[in-house]
Amino acid sequence: MKGLAAANLKMNLTGQQTLSLVKNYIKLIKKTKQDVVVCPSYTALPLVAPVIKKSRLQLGAQDVFYEQKGAFTGEISTDMLKELGCRFSIVGHSERRNYLKETDELVNLKVKWALKAGITPILCIGEDAYSRDGGESFSFVEKQLKACIAGVEKKNIHKVALAYEPIWALSTTANRRDITSREITQMHNYIRKILKDVYDVMAAAQVRILYGGSVNEQNISEILKAENVDGVLVGAASLDARKFARIVAAFDARK
Ligand code: PEP
Numbered sequence: 001m002k003g004l005a006a007a008n009l010k011m012n013l014t015g016q017q018t019l020s021l022v023k024n025y026i027k028l029i030k031k032t033k034q035d036v037v038v039c040p041s042y043t044a045l046p047l048v049a050p051v052i053k054k055s056r057l058q059l060g061a062q063d064v065f066y067e068q069k070g071a072f073t074g075e076i077s078t079d080m081l082k083e084l085g086c087r088f089s090i091v092g093h094s095e096r097r098n099y100l101k102e103t104d105e106l107v108n109l110k111v112k113w114a115l116k117a118g119i120t121p122i123l124c125i126g127e128d129a130y131s132r133d134g135g136e137s138f139s140f141v142e143k144q145l146k147a148c149i150a151g152v153e154k155k156n157i158h159k160v161a162l163a164y165e166p167i168w169a170l171s172t173t174a175n176r177r178d179i180t181s182r183e184i185t186q187m188h189n190y191i192r193k194i195l196k197d198v199y200d201v202m203a204a205a206q207v208r209i210l211y212g213g214s215v216n217e218q219n220i221s222e223i224l225k226a227e228n229v230d231g232v233l234v235g236a237a238s239l240d241a242r243k244f245a246r247i248v249a250a251f252d253a254r255k
């Protein structure tokens with residue numbers, strides 16, 4: 001299975017700033033064999049789309065709505081994203097769950113809608129420090145994952161990319177903590193087992209499980225020692241083209 005490295009640029013760059021970052025990505029990732037996706041702000045999508053056309057880079061959005069058209073002020077549809085060449089969209093990011101109170105039910109609608117439209121949802125799940133310290137991280141992730149993929153048929157689950165992003169390890173979390181490759185292995189193996197229980201071994205094996213949480217050019221080789229890491233979702237380090245390219249290169253170098 002090909003690796004997937006996705007850059008979540010969040011609300012950090014203007015269109016022009018995104019463009020210059022992306023041009024540097026393109027130069028640095030020319031030889032990669034992985035899927036590499038950049039998820040800029042909506043306003044940058046039409047600028048980036050023509051520039052990446054002949055490159056290894058693919059386009060993703062940071063969110064998507066679960067209706068095609070109508071009175072949904074401020075939202076964006078799958079048709080609008082597809083018109084710009086977006087093939088991926090992050091859904092259920094912890095920042096949206098936190099600041100915008102997105103629920104598992106809402107995220108589930110987005111996952112199903114994206115799949116129907118042919119957009120790969122990069123579905124974010126992960127517990128906060130409170131759950132982790134209370135020994136509830138596995139039950140939390142299980143409940144969240146099952147709720148977010150409810151109703152997704154076995155034949156479609158391989159089209160979902162799952163991103164395990166423990167909130168306590170994100171670079172933007174106050175008093176954040178480092179995760180160990182053992183902890184990543186434990187959770188990613190558990191996620192694979194949940195998928196096996198809900199679907200079957202074959203279907204579970206085809207789902208890409210990404211890790212996200214302060215991934216950078218220095219810790220990537222340690223992270224890649226963990227089991228069941230099929231990709232990464234990168235925040236802060238993706239704002240530096242060299243750092244992001246080194247992360248991508250680490251996947252290419254993996255045996
Ligand atoms: C994220 O918030 O999706 C993320 C991966 O951020 P960071 O890499 O900065 O922890």
